[in-house]
Amino acid sequence: MDGNSRARTSSDATDTGGGGEVDFMALLPRLARLGTALNRGDLVERAMEAAGSGLDRPALNVLVQLRMAGAPLRVGEIAHRMQVVGPHVTRQVNELERRLLVRRVVDPDDQRARLIEPTPEGTACAERYLKAVFGFFDRALAGWSAEDRRALGSFLGRFTDDLIAHLAAE
């Protein structure tokens, strides 16, 4: 507690209509909080320290995308996965290349494109970051039974997939 006047965790106000079986009104602020933690919050901050490279968030994110892909990626593909535009990625790659954390290789299939390939240190850096994030999730769910963890993974996966599919469709 921080001494501030904050108590009401779920919906303080009357309903706005909408949700029936799921109390979105109560869920929305928590999802927002989660999103913030994952994008610019405490969690990411500490994981970046664990990565220990002095990189800023977007540059580190590029390394993480490459590590999760497990293979060199094009600039456009990285941009797509990060949900940003191309020029943004180009600048991060410039910085990463300067620090010898990635290399640019001309795509043999298409001379216009470049494949971004992490160096061993680039990969190691992403792994330190991911280890810190996963470690956090593991500790946060320490009190959960194995079955509940499985169910969470299943529901959460289905939920995000449906949401993402619907975003693309609507």
Place this chain on the structure above:
Amino acid sequence: MDGNSRARTSSDATDTGGGGEVDFMALLPRLARLGTALNRGDLVERAMEAAGSGLDRPALNVLVQLRMAGAPLRVGEIAHRMQVVGPHVTRQVNELERRLLVRRVVDPDDQRARLIEPTPEGTACAERYLKAVFGFFDRALAGWSAEDRRALGSFLGRFTDDLIAHLAAE
């Protein structure tokens, strides 16, 4: 489909260790995507159009916080709920006050503090926004059974609460 070379939904690369019963490696990008959709993505963009006030995101967010609280809030309390610092909120409130969407009222309990109180149009604006967001969630989960919806709400609430508690604790 957008014709791009994107197929692998779950982890492309070998495991980094960590998670046992939950595949965090597969979940992380989806949570990131969800967080982006909720913070600066397509979903929020369309909901802002629905609100139809010409406000930018942070200003609209202030109105949403007030609507969800269902009562006037102090500047500091709004900042806390939005996970931002005070001066940021002050500027949004300046803009909202100029547009007659909120009023500043001196807190009777403490002459230093101001209570931010939405006008009827300010409240209506937040409600149009929330209705659009909730409507989207409802449609995205149209294929879910009532029981699965309940389970989702339960797991998701518990998950975010544990994560947030752990963030505060660690």
Place this chain on the structure above:
DNA sequence: TATTGTTATACTCTATAACTATA
């Protein structure tokens, strides 16, 4: 003529520092 990537520039969101007024 369409596509991949780069460079240069501008905009949005949020933080820090310095200050005012009340407690």
Place this chain on the structure above:
DNA sequence: TATAGTTATAGAGTATAACAATA
């Protein structure tokens, strides 16, 4: 002297526009 809020300034993150090279 501590706290609530404001003003002014600075920084991080991302987008748009104009361009080059290849397809």
